[in-house]
Amino acid sequence: MTMNKRKILVVDDDPIVLECCKRVLALEDYLVTCVSSADDAFDNLEMGYFDLMIMDVKMPEQDGFYLLRKVKEKWPMDHYLELPVLVMTGYPTQETLKELKKCGARFIIPKPFTPDELQKAVTTALKRSMSHGKKESVGD
């Protein structure tokens, strides 16, 4: 069964948020890996395959944009396209949203969120990416 579990990478500098995601997503039977920095996230991506990456934008040291750009550089087409990204942001301005879409983040969930909202967003992101979905955002 373990082989069938979806693997999700969660990146956030705040342990509370990581804990929240871990607890909620665990209920849905996902395999969740939590990291607290962009560099750790990248290391994880290099080492294994993930079905979804949930990431924060504003982080100390390297932010979400840095991570997105690095992913795009490392896997220009195939890998990158197969990795859907759900962005959590506490400050969803028009500019930020535009910039994120440009960097390839197709799904967005504003902070704070309830467990239901997170589950719904994750389900949507996975479903859309599996069916080679169009670029759309969630919870906008």
Added chain:
Amino acid sequence: MPGDGTQIACMNVVMWRRTGGGVFYTTRSKLVSSFLMVALLVGVVSIYTGRQLLHSTVLRQTESRVSLDLNAANRIYQGQIDTIAAAINTAALHKEFSHLISRRERRKLGLMMRAVAQSNGLDFAGLASADGAIIVTQVRDAPVELSRTSTTNPLVQYVLAHRKGVAGTVVLDGSVLTPENQALAEQARPAFVPTAAATSRRGKEEPEVMAIGAASALFRGKELIGVIYGGQLLNGSVSFVDSVRDAVFQKDTHDGKSVGVTTIFLGDTRISSNALNPGGQRAVGTRVSDKVRNVVLVGGERWSDRAFVVNDWYLTAYEPITDIFGQRVGMLATALLEAKYRDVQQKALTPFMFVTIAGMLVAIAMGFLLSNKIMRPIRALIGASREVSRGNFAPEIGPASRDEIGVLQKTFTEMLSSLQERDERKAMESEIKLLQSEKQASVGRLAAGVAHEINNPLTGVLTFTHMLLRRTDLDEEMKGDLTIIAKATERVRTIVKGLLEFSRETVLAPEATDIDELVASAVKLVENSAFLKGVKLSFVPHRMLPLVKVDKSAMEGVLLNIIMNALDATPRCGSIMVNTGLSLRSIGKKGIEIRITDTGQGIAAENLKKIFEPFFTTKDVGQGTGLGLSVSLGIVERHDGSISVESTIGMGSTFTIWLPLGDDHE
């Protein structure tokens, strides 16, 4: 360096042009030149008119005087002839003549004739027999030795032919005179002297002389026994012309010359005159101009005009002299020196000149005085304007004038004070605006920071509260408590969201929008809530509004916010009316208006100013964040529009959103 000199010279030229060019355009120079023009015009016109008037008057006067003078000269001439006639007639009455003639007493007759000639001043006198032979003749006081016995003297021939006496002018040819006196003949012979206006005529030396004389027949009973004659020569004679001058012109002189001249012509040649040539001699032997000759001698008419006589311009009058046979043989002329009358004219015009020059000087002085008087307050105003442009709003404008300049001064002062007021008002307004925007900006920054920091812990609270609520092993009390936590957290979430929206400087995406349509859709969204509350919500569109460029979703948010506020403020059975229209907010700024009028509780006057401030709310806790209106105002202002409020407590409020039309609508 050689270049330096040239450069300095060029600069001088430029400087001169700047200052020099301006002088001709000052009010002073305009005034002075206007006055000068008037003075000059009046002067020139009066001098010209005066000259013309004087000239024509003097000319007429002079002409009539010349004409009169000629009449007088003619009188004297005729009088002279009459005198000679009287002398000859008197002599003819002498009884002894007939006796002596018949006895050919030449010596006695000679003595008698001499007495006649001497007592009457005759140049010649004589006796002729009935057959025309001269018995005795003499010139002045000397008897003439007769070399022949017949005579061609026209006086004698006239008397013999007509058997009666005669008096008048005669032309004697040399043959008449020569035997009588060789010396006299020489004196009488004219020598032609050419003048400017007379044609030079070559030809025989004319041996003729002109004389005035008389002759009388001597009878013994009915028989004509002889003719007695006598006369005066006019050639070279001065007695007649000088007596005319003395009688008519008296001692009137100009530059040492007599102003009047009398001349006798034989044919067209002067034979007796008191016109002097430049050498001081009498101008005898000169000829008259061809024009005069043709009119007077040939045409037999009087002539009166300016004429060049000898060497000067004269006003002249000529008339023909006819001899005893009725032939025109010469002319009598008087002339007045024109220079004399020219001088009179000049003298008369001199005061005019002085008056004109004086007038021009007065004009210049007046121009200066007047321009100073006019320009002083204007200069003060110019100075004041400069002061104002340097920022001094209370400049010295000089003493108040009572004329139009006074009005200008007053207007200027008023303009200054209104300018100052406007400046102050503007400064105050911009200060208030600045304060407000600074306040908003700092609040915004604070909100953004707080919101961001709060979101993470809120996520935790929300997540774990909901996780707990999902548990089935909770008792009712615990479930109720958790629900309260969840709801309170939701409220916090809403507040934070509002804060973020307020602080968010999102980019607007304006597009040409049908405002009526936009308002209608916003109204539709609130319709249900209004229905539930029992408030009548209506929309009256203008229908003819031009399209306005707005960010649709942002503007819809604004409308929703204001309509929802109105709904909150309006009690059951109240009404909300939304309408749109065209509006002219300020000069040159066309725009559209959206008015939302409610019949709610109204806004207290002290709150009216605060309603757009962030976090200001009159709603119960938890009902509003106090950010809605300030966010709305921010959006409208970013569209270059404005929101205004009118409100009466207990009657309701009207919110008016004004949006400008684009440039293409102006």
